[in-house]
Amino acid sequence: PKGRGIQPNQPPKEIKIQDRSYPADNWTNITDTIQSHVGRHLYLDENHPLAITRKLIESQFAGPVFGNYFEKDPVVSTFQNFDVLGFPADHPGRSRTDTYYANHNTVLRTHTSAHQQKYFRRINANEKERPEEVGYTVIADVYRRDAIDRSHYPVFHQMEGARLWKRPENDALSHSAETAAKINADVDLIPRHDVVVEDPNPTINENNPLQAEYHSAEEVEAIATHLKRSLERMVIKIFTEGSKAAAASSGPEPLKVRWVEAYFPFTSPSWELEVFWQGEWLEILGCGVIKQELLNNSDVPNRVGWAFGLGIERIAMLLFNIPDIRLFWSRDERFLSQFRAGEITRFTPFSKHPACYKDVSFWLPREDVYEAAAKYGRPVPNFHENDVMEVVRGVGGDLIENVSLIDDFVHPKEKRRSLCYRIQYRSLERTLINEEINELHDNIGSKLISTLGVQLRR
Ligand code: FA5
Ligand code: MG
Numbered sequence: 001p002k003g004r005g006i007q008p009n010q011p012p013k014e015i016k017i018q019d020r021s022y023p024a025d026n027w028t029n030i031t032d033t034i035q036s037h038v039g040r041h042l043y044l045d046e047n048h049p050l051a052i053t054r055k056l057i058e059s060q061f062a063g064p065v066f067g068n069y070f071e072k073d074p075v076v077s078t079f080q081n082f083d084v085l086g087f088p089a090d091h092p093g094r095s096r097t098d099t100y101y102a103n104h105n106t107v108l109r110t111h112t113s114a115h116q117q118k119y120f121r122r123i124n125a126n127e128k129e130r131p132e133e134v135g136y137t138v139i140a141d142v143y144r145r146d147a148i149d150r151s152h153y154p155v156f157h158q159m160e161g162a163r164l165w166k167r168p169e170n171d172a173l174s175h176s177a178e179t180a181a182k183i184n185a186d187v188d189l190i191p192r193h194d195v196v197v198e199d200p201n202p203t204i205n206e207n208n209p210l211q212a213e214y215h216s217a218e219e220v221e222a223i224a225t226h227l228k229r230s231l232e233r234m235v236i237k238i239f240t241e242g243s244k245a246a247a248a249s250s251g252p253e254p255l256k257v258r259w260v261e262a263y264f265p266f267t268s269p270s271w272e273l274e275v276f277w278q279g280e281w282l283e284i285l286g287c288g289v290i291k292q293e294l295l296n297n298s299d300v301p302n303r304v305g306w307a308f309g310l311g312i313e314r315i316a317m318l319l320f321n322i323p324d325i326r327l328f329w330s331r332d333e334r335f336l337s338q339f340r341a342g343e344i345t346r347f348t349p350f351s352k353h354p355a356c357y358k359d360v361s362f363w364l365p366r367e368d369v370y371e372a373a374a375k376y377g378r379p380v381p382n383f384h385e386n387d388v389m390e391v392v393r394g395v396g397g398d399l400i401e402n403v404s405l406i407d408d409f410v411h412p413k414e415k416r417r418s419l420c421y422r423i424q425y426r427s428l429e430r431t432l433i434n435e436e437i438n439e440l441h442d443n444i445g446s447k448l449i450s451t452l453g454v455q456l457r458r
Contacts, residue, residue, distance in 0.1 A: 015102050017075055022102040030100045030108065033394050034143065037155045038074055038108075042328060043139050043312065046341040050157055050328060053316040054139050055342070056241065060234040061161050064132040071115055071140040074108045081107050081114040086265040086291060097384035100143045100154075108143035112160035112309055113266060115140070116290075120298035123164060134303075135163035139312065145386040148393060148403040153325045157312040162290065163226070164305035172302065176216035179304065183222035190229045193236050198258035199228070208261045208269035214292035219304060223289050224269065227306035231273055231287065232257060239275070242319040242344050266291050267307060277318050285310035321346045324428060326398045332429050355401060355426040356434075358441045362454035364417045383417075387452055392423060395443045401426040418457065 014021045015028055018039050042050045058068045082094055092098060093110060100108040109115075119136045126133060139159045146152050165183055168175040203224045204210045210220055239255050256276035260283075264270045267288025274281040287308035295303055313325055320339070322328070327335055327347075334350040364383050385405070392403050400423060407420035423444070425437050448454050 017102065017108075018073065020075070022075070022106055025103045027096060027101040027104040029096050029145075030102060031390060031394050033397060034100055034108070034154060037329070038141070039072075040141075040329070041070075041072060042141075043070065043157055047336070047339050048328075049316045049320045049322065049339050049347075050312050052339060052341060052343070053238075053312050053319060054159065056238045056319075056344075057159055057234060057310075057312075057315075058137055060237055061135065061137045061230075064130070065163070066135040066137055066161070067130075067133050069119070069136060069138045071112070071138055074141055074143060075102060075106060076109045076114045078105045078107055080117065081109055081111070084117050084297065085113055085294065088265070091265070095384075097386045098145050100145065109140065110144050111142055112138055112140050112158040113307070115160065116162065116266070116294065116307065117298045119162065120164070120295060120300050123303075124299040134165065135161065135305075137161040145390060147385070148389050148400055150324045150326075150401065151314075151317070153313070153329075154393065156325070158309050159312055160307065160309045162305060162307040163230070164290075164295075164300060164303040165223075167302050167304060169302055173214070173216060176219045180216070180218040180222040183219070183226055187222065187226045187229060190226070190233055193233060195232070195236050195255055195257065197228075197232055198256075201259075201261055204269055208271075211268055211289070211292055215289070215304065220269070220289055223304060223306050227287055227289075227308070228259060228271070231285065231308060235273065235275060235284070238315070238319065244344075262286055262288070264288055266294055275318070282314060282318070284314045319344050323347075323349065324401070326401075327428060329398065330428065334429075350429075353427055353429075353431045355424050356432065356437050357422055357424050358437065359406065359420055359422050360441070360445055360448070361407070361418060361420040361457040362445075362448060363411075363457060364419065365453040365455075366416060383452070388419075388421060388448065391447045391451055392421075392444055395447055396423070396425065396440050399425055399427050399432065399440065 012024050015024050015030055017030070017035065042048050043054045045051050061068070078094070082091065087093060099110050102108070115138055119138060123134060123136070137159055139157060141155055142158050143155055146154060165179060167179045172179070201208070203221055204217055210217055235257060236255060258274050258281070260272045260274055262270040262272040264286060267290055270286065270288030272283050273285050273287070274283050285308050287306060290305050290307050292304070295301060295305070313328060316322060316328070317325065330336070338345060338347055389403060392400055402424040404422050405419060406422045408417070410417045423441070425432060425440065445456050449456065
């Protein structure tokens with residue numbers, strides 16, 4: 001069909017990311033908008049709030065025990081991002097609606113855990129030269145197809161950290177009391193704090209199991225205590241610094257933190273740490289006791305340990321009072337000039353420009369349209385909201401502040417589904433004029449038609 005429905009556009013033969021080419025295939029879904037964000041390395045820009053936050057966290061995980069690293073190339077294999085970490089074949093994180101693929105076995109990393117194996121191997125390889133370096137942090141940009149609002153952006157930054165302990169070479173389990181004692185001695189080195197921490201669940205329970213084949217309960221108690229104490233300490237340290245800055249503007253807030261049980265394919269037991277900030281609990285990191293199979297496969301079979309992964313923007317938004325995640329990408333001096341290396345300052349918005357809302361309603365294609373599209377060798381997976389987000393982002397870029405579903409119904413006779421999204425336009429830097437917004441909105445409509453085969457409702 002011409003002019004209607006999904007266009008049989010020629011997919012490009014290759015995709016270029018930071019001067020390297022990858023052969024494209026029908027998994028390729030990295031857009032120009034995403035490509036344009038690769039290579040900024042904001043965390044290296046020493047006066048940028050992300051870099052200031054990086055330094056603060058690194059100072060809590062410092063040498064000689066921790067090496068602090070970064071990874072500039074966001075392209076990793078599906079093996080590194082998923083398989084080696086034990087993600088099952090049908091894990092939703094692997095789908096094209098959630099992850100940016102260069103091709104079927106190459107992705108933009110969705111988390112810094114994609115580098116765990118590399119850094120475990122490095123600990124082993126460097127053992128002779130730097131035996132004390134048994135931990136690391138690594139910061140990098142990560143990519144996820146996701147919703148559009150003030151706290152979600154398809155590119156954000158994570159810092160991963162891990163810490164290992166050596167066990168007796170052989171028969172590790174029967175020597176686990178020795179290992180636990182060693183870890184507990186390290187727990188005693190972490191300065192104590194007096195912040196109240198909610199942590200209601202036993203370390204090991206049926207939802208959050210011991211890796212019984214490999215670890216004793218005693219070892220896991222010790223690892224978990226070291227992990228939690230280290231991360232509480234880090235959060236308390238940087239938020240205490242932060243609230244000194246906050247005290248000047250909005251008054252100090254007593255810090256509250258809590259541990260929530262979690263699940264990750266590569267740790268067990270696992271937790272998330274939440275911080276109470278301006279009336280709500282905010283998840284800032286995930287962590288846990290590293291799966292022993294992963295360590296066994298990464299040249300460190302005789303070590304046990306913990307790992308965490310945290311969102312840098314989540315922390316930076318709280319520390320610097322930054323209200324919208326798009327701001328981190330701003331090149332506007334009125335934003336950039338407000339921050340200086342080593343200082344936590346409260347961001348002062350440079351005048352709030354008005355927002356403008358516009359709705360777009362459409363019928364989704366019927367199943368037969370999807371089948372027709374598949375004939376062009378470009379199978380269109382069933383509708384996913386992230387596909388709408390991508391189109392809107394692709395046309396409107398950082399002028400889009402929020403996209404929300406406001407209506408969803410199925411026509412009883414025709415059995416077609418209709419959706420209505422409300423798009424909120426706002427520039428953080430200037431006032432948008434009507435013609436500009438109308439043009440963007442029309443272009444979004446056309447792009448929804450040509451890429452998703454929808455029919456607009458007027
Ligand atoms: C992970 O990515 C795991 N790799 C973390 C981990 C590492 C667990 C090591 C165990 C051991 P998760 O998807 O929850 O987990 O993301 C981790 C953190 O990244 C979140 O707590 C949050 O702070 C941040 N984050 C996640 N999604 C977004 C987003 N869309 N925008 C900004 N920050 C985000
Ligand atoms: Mg999470």
